[in-house]
Amino acid sequence: MKSLAILFAIFAFCSVGQSKQIIVGSKRFTESYVLGEIARIALQKAGFTVVHKQGMGGTIILWQALRGADIQVYPEYTGTIAEEILKTKQPLNTDGMRALLRQDGVGMTGDLGFNNTYALVMRRDRADKLGMRKISDLRNHPDLNIGLSLEFLDRRDGWAPLSTRYGLQMQNVRGMDHALAYAALAVGSIDLTDAYSTDAKIEENNFVVLDDDLHFFPQYQAVFLYRLDMDNHAVAALENLTGTIDEARMRHLNSEAERTKDYTYAAGLYFGQKYVSRSNNLVEKIGRLTLRHLELVGASLFLGIIAGIPLGIRASRPGPVSNFILSTTSVIQTIPSLALLALLVPLPFFGISSVTAIFALFLYSLLPIVRNTAAGLQEIPTAVRESAAALGLEPQAQLWKVFLPLASRTILAGVKTSAIIDVGTATLAALIGVGGLGEPIISGLNLNDTGTILQGAIPAALLALLVQFFFDGLDRVFVPKGLRLKQ
Amino acid sequence: MIKLRSVSKTFGTTVVLHETNLDVPTGDTTVLIGPSGCGKSTILKLIMGLLVPTAGSIEIDGEQVTQANILHLRRRIGYVIQEGGLFAHLTARQNILLMAKHLKEPVEPMETRLLELCELTHFPEDGLRRYPVELSGGQRQRVSLMRALMLKPSVLLLDEPFGALDPMVRARLQDELKEIFKRLQQTIVMVTHDMAEAAFFADGMVLLNEGRIVQSGTLDDLRTTPASEFVRDFLHAQRGLAEI
Numbered sequence: 001m002k003s004l005a006i007l008f009a010i011f012a013f014c015s016v017g018q019s020k021q022i023i024v025g026s027k028r029f030t031e032s033y034v035l036g037e038i039a040r041i042a043l044q045k046a047g048f049t050v051v052h053k054q055g056m057g058g059t060i061i062l063w064q065a066l067r068g069a070d071i072q073v074y075p076e077y078t079g080t081i082a083e084e085i086l087k088t089k090q091p092l093n094t095d096g097m098r099a100l101l102r103q104d105g106v107g108m109t110g111d112l113g114f115n116n117t118y119a120l121v122m123r124r125d126r127a128d129k130l131g132m133r134k135i136s137d138l139r140n141h142p143d144l145n146i147g148l149s150l151e152f153l154d155r156r157d158g159w160a161p162l163s164t165r166y167g168l169q170m171q172n173v174r175g176m177d178h179a180l181a182y183a184a185l186a187v188g189s190i191d192l193t194d195a196y197s198t199d200a201k202i203e204e205n206n207f208v209v210l211d212d213d214l215h216f217f218p219q220y221q222a223v224f225l226y227r228l229d230m231d232n233h234a235v236a237a238l239e240n241l242t243g244t245i246d247e248a249r250m251r252h253l254n255s256e257a258e259r260t261k262d263y264t265y266a267a268g269l270y271f272g273q274k275y276v277s278r279s280n281n282l283v284e285k286i287g288r289l290t291l292r293h294l295e296l297v298g299a300s301l302f303l304g305i306i307a308g309i310p311l312g313i314r315a316s317r318p319g320p321v322s323n324f325i326l327s328t329t330s331v332i333q334t335i336p337s338l339a340l341l342a343l344l345v346p347l348p349f350f351g352i353s354s355v356t357a358i359f360a361l362f363l364y365s366l367l368p369i370v371r372n373t374a375a376g377l378q379e380i381p382t383a384v385r386e387s388a389a390a391l392g393l394e395p396q397a398q399l400w401k402v403f404l405p406l407a408s409r410t411i412l413a414g415v416k417t418s419a420i421i422d423v424g425t426a427t428l429a430a431l432i433g434v435g436g437l438g439e440p441i442i443s444g445l446n447l448n449d450t451g452t453i454l455q456g457a458i459p460a461a462l463l464a465l466l467v468q469f470f471f472d473g474l475d476r477v478f479v480p481k482g483l484r485l486k487q
Numbered sequence: 488m489i490k491l492r493s494v495s496k497t498f499g500t501t502v503v504l505h506e507t508n509l510d511v512p513t514g515d516t517t518v519l520i521g522p523s524g525c526g527k528s529t530i531l532k533l534i535m536g537l538l539v540p541t542a543g544s545i546e547i548d549g550e551q552v553t554q555a556n557i558l559h560l561r562r563r564i565g566y567v568i569q570e571g572g573l574f575a576h577l578t579a580r581q582n583i584l585l586m587a588k589h590l591k592e593p594v595e596p597m598e599t600r601l602l603e604l605c606e607l608t609h610f611p612e613d614g615l616r617r618y619p620v621e622l623s624g625g626q627r628q629r630v631s632l633m634r635a636l637m638l639k640p641s642v643l644l645l646d647e648p649f650g651a652l653d654p655m656v657r658a659r660l661q662d663e664l665k666e667i668f669k670r671l672q673q674t675i676v677m678v679t680h681d682m683a684e685a686a687f688f689a690d691g692m693v694l695l696n697e698g699r700i701v702q703s704g705t706l707d708d709l710r711t712t713p714a715s716e717f718v719r720d721f722l723h724a725q726r727g728l729a730e731i
Contacts, residue, residue, distance in 0.1 A: 387572030390535050391586045391634075392561035401585065405576040480576035482618035 006187065020232060021049040025062050025071035028442060031116065031198060031222075031250065031349075033258050035075035036268030039238060043073075046237035053265070055443055057431055061345060063225075067104055068351045071096050072227045074236065074255045077116060079181040079220035081108070095119075107228045107235065110242035111221035114250045118217050119197040119205040126191055134211035135166055142169050148191035157218055159194075165216045169451045179466040198247055200254035209247075222250075245270070261452060282455070290459050293436035296429055297422045298466075304365030304418050309411065311366070312373020313399070328373070329367040337364070337428045345432060357429035359365060364425050365418035372414025376407030409479045416471035420481075427456065437463070488513045489534060489642065489674065494543035497528055504529050505698045506543065513548075516668055516675040518685040520696035522721070527678045529698075531644050534676070535566055548641065562586070565635030565643040569650040571627040573619040579630045580615040583637055590638075603634040607667055625656040632664075636671075645677040649684065661687060682706075682725035694718060 022043055033054055040052040053071060056062055063085055064072045077086075086100050098108055115299070120135055127133070130141060138144065152158045153175045165352030176184070183191040186205045195202060197209055222245070224238050245253075249270075257266035311329070315322040335343075340360050350356040380403055388402040404411070430438030437456040443478050444452030475484070489511040496504040504526040511517045519527040533539040534545060534664045536557035545552040547560055573582050583604070587597050604613050608629040619627055628648060635643060648664070649657045665688060668675055679685050685692055686706045702714040713719045 030713070212635045376690050383570055383576065385566055386535075386537050387534070387568065388574070389537055390561055390564075390566035390572075392558050393586065393589060394558060399587055401589065402574050402576075406574065408576075481574045481577065481622065482574075485618055 007308065021051055022073065022357060023071045023228065023365055024050060024052045025056050025065055025074035026052065026054055026057060027062055027074070030200060030254050030257050031444075032075055033263040034253050035112075035222065035268050036226075037263045038241065038270050039073055041267055041271060042237050042241055043234055046233055048231070048237075055430070055439070061432060064345060065351065066106060066225060066227060069227065070327075070351050070353065072230050072234075076108075076225045077220040077222055078111065079117065079218045081166055081225075082222075083218075084418075099362050101225070103226065105228050107223040107226050107230075109226070109235075109238050111223050112199055113222075113243045113245045114247040115219055115221050116196055116198045116250070117212075117220040118157070119202075119209045119212070120148055120192055121185070121194050121195045121202055122192050123188065124206050124208050126188070127208045127210075129396070131423070133208065133212040134213055135162075135216070136213050138166065138168050138170065142483065143171050144191040144232070144451075145189070146173045146192050147181045148172055148173065148194050149174045149401060150175045150183060151178075152194040157216075159439070162216050165214055177283045183199050198250040198254060200251060202247075203251045203255040204258075213413065213427060228233055258449075261449070286455060286459055289435065289437050289439055289456070290463065292434075293423070293426055293438075293460070293463065296357055296361060296426045296434065296436055297419065300361030301365055301415070301419050301422055301425075303362040304369050305415060306423075307348055307362070308366050308369030308414075308418075311402075312370040312378065312411070315370055315374040316377035322374070325370060329370050332363045333367045337425055338431065340364075353432075354429075354434050357426070357434040361422050361426055361429070363421050368414040368417035368421065369411070370414075372417070373411050376410030376414075379410070380406050405480050406483070409475070409483055412471065412475060412478050419467045419471065420464050423460060423467055427460055488547075488548060489676070490546040491530070491533070492544050492546070494533060494545060496526075496533060496538060497541045498522045499525040502698055504533070506676070507700055508692065509700065511674060511676055512691070513674050514672055515690040516677065516688050517691050517693065518689040519676065519693050519695060519700075520679045520680065520682065520685045524697075525695040525721035526698040527680075527695050528646050529563075530695075531552065531566075531646050531676065531678055534642075534644060535561060535564060562590075562638055563632075563640050563642065565638075566576070567628070567635045567643070567645045567648050568629045568648045571619070573627055573631060573634075575619050578616050578618055579610075579622065579626075579640055582619070582630055585634070587603070587637055600637060600639075601633075607636075608632055609663060623656075624652050625641045625660055628652065628660060632667075640673075642674045642676070647678055647680070649679075649714060664688075682722065696721075 012092070023037045024036050024043070026032040028283065036052050036054060040050045043050045055060075056071075059076075059080055062071070062074045062076070066074060078094070078097065081097055081101070082088055086092070086097065088100070093101070094108070094111075103110055109350060122132065131137070132141070148159055153160075153173075159173070161458040166356045182195075182201050182205065184190045185193050185207065192210075195207070197207075201207070202209065226235060226238060253266045253269060256269055257263050260266065311325050332340075337360065340363065341356065344350045344360060350359065355449070384406070385398075385404070393401065421427040426436050427438030428442055429436050430442045437460040440452050440456035441457075441460070444450065444454075444456065489509075491507055491509040493506050493508060494504065495506045504519075507526075507530070509530070519530060521527050530536065533540055534547070534552070536552055539554075547564070550556065550560065554674070557722060573579075574585070577585065580601070583601060584597060587600075601615075602612070604610075605615070610626065610629045610633065614622065614626060619630075622630065632648075649660060652660065661684065668688070675688075677685075677688055689706070691703065692706065692709065692710065694701045696717050701708060702718050707719055709722060713722070
């Protein structure tokens with residue numbers, strides 16, 4: 001009953017919420033979180049009720065959420081708009097971009113003042129000593145030790161075309177992991193690596209960015225994309241942010257965000273104020289995420305039970321229908337959770353919402369429940385089945401009074417398996433911004449910060465254990481005493 | 488009176504019961520006997536409607552068994568099988584009263600009947616709250632018998648009711664059961680593969696082999712005028728201690 005209430009609460013929450021308030025989305029990396037918070041605070045200052053759905057996913061998910069009106073605003077980059085969203089062959093100016101976006105009901109603010117593109121960085125002392133300021137200076141130092149991220153080595157706009165454009169003939173170039181390359185540069189084992197121009201690590205390690213004097217790297221100007229049906233005052237509040245953040249400032253905000261793990265605080269620095277993040281209190285934050293996690297698990301498990309047990313009952317009788325039920329639920333189980341979410345998100349009714357997460361979890365919870373219900377019923381001996389029939393019980397009464405109670409232990413074991421799988425899988429709900437304990441896990445992965453990952457991983461593991469104990473206790477309630485006794 | 492008219496049963500291409508005619512007289516104890524796989528249990532299951540005959544018809548007290556009246560008929564027949572077929576999740580008491588409660592029978596007569604049955608089957612009253620796993624094999628058979636008799640059936644079918652019991656318990660229960668049968672004066676059909684057991688209970692015996700009735704009659708009939716070599720062999724194989 002309680003799960004039902006939670007389920008309805010979730011549906012209600014999803015369907016109301018959208019008309020009055022503005023929902024800001026962001027992608028899953030530090031800078032997007034910070035820009036999302038800046039937009040939230042700016043809109044709040046303009047008098048709107050604003051919610052920020054942090055780290056909802058990648059470009060495609062955010063773009064679809066914007067078009068589906070799940071969100072009204074999110075930060076994006078001009079290079080990404082051209083390459084991944086509009087996918088135009090020829091280069092576009094901002095007016096061209098605006099015209100194309102308008103066809104989708106989307107507007108674009110002026111650029112915020114910084115360009116987050118690839119950059120080549122060096123240690124400041126080394127650059128000063130060699131007198132290097134721009135990429136073309138590399139021509140004079142072909143013997144520098146260069147360690148590049150593997151992605152940059154391979155990209156169409158990466159190292160090879162850059163060397164051609166600048167006419168570089170570097171002797172010592174190797175590929176390595178991005179995080180390692182930073183560490184290697186910091187201790188001086190390499191002289192130069194690639195980076196994003198506003199990466200917090202640049203400020204933290206006091207690196208210098210070499211000037212792209214031949215304008216090789218594409219422009220990734222930061223802008224806000226918003227729905228054209230959004231309130232004009234809200235658009236004006238966003239436009240006010242145009243040209244107010246240069247690269248150095250963005251780097252500083254990113255670095256503060258990564259240092260404090262508090263995006264609200266970092267965004268507050270932009271406004272010259274200290275904002276207290278609502279997630280400041282760790283216990284309160286974990287409690288909130290755990291509750292959310294339990295909502296997702298509870299609602300999906302509830303649906304899994306009310307659909308899974310009848311399907312299992314049907315599948316316990318031999319025949320093609322049973323084979324179909326069992327093989328379908330098995331196949332669902334083999335779909336990777338990410339792929340399943342990606343399949344559901346574009347469908348009408350689903351989108352970026354709790355409904356999608358709950359539905360996906362529900363599908364995963366089906367197999368153990370269906371399979372165990374069928375197996376529990378099938379393992380009832382023929383003599384017992386015939387005895388039930390011979391008494392003159394109707395088939396329905398045989399099922400309810402004899403077969404289901406006899407199979408209860410196996411069925412409950414299936415429900416327990418589903419619950420534990422759900423607790424684990426529900427962490428993936430954070431991929432579509434629905435929250436739960438996956439939220440710190442995913443942002444921790446993006447920030448490469450073990451502490452943050454553990455904030456989600458430890459409670460999730462404890463929760464799985466707790467669920468296990470809970471169901472062991474339920475055994476005493478649901479499994480009749482006669483089945484628990486030993487001979 | 489139970490009548491089987493040209494009843495046969497096949498599973499796929501396997502014939503488990505060839506065309507068979509059989510009359511079970513009211514108030515008599517009829518024993519179906521034969522080696523395993525001879526079709527004797529199949530006849531009980533056909534009467535109970537647990538199996539549907541491939542051809543022919545079955546009548547119980549003048550009423551033909553059909554899908555429509557089978558539930559109704561089953562409630563007038565008691566059925567006891569080898570291991571008792573008790574429901575492990577219910578206590579002895581719940582097993583016995585399951586059907587009566589399902590039919591919402593009045594409570595008081597139901598309780599009286601339960602005590603009557605305990606007395607009849609020599610089952611201790613305090614054993615009623617035990618679960619099947621807590622009962623001995625003999626006690627389980629008694630509970631199973633009480634469950635079968637609860638609704639005062641006009642016919643009692645027993646399928647190897649002593650099959651799973653050790654010899655001492657078996658002998659005692661046989662004695663008691665014979666007493667019970669005498670008191671009940673019911674139509675009883677019992678299945679066994681044991682000639683001594685059959686002779687002990689039977690008013691009339693029906694010997695089956697490979698899905699056919701080979702001979703019907705009393706033990707003497709079978710002994711003195713065996714219908715075939717098989718009857719002679721079957722009796723010989725089941726020689727009692729006296730003949731050794």
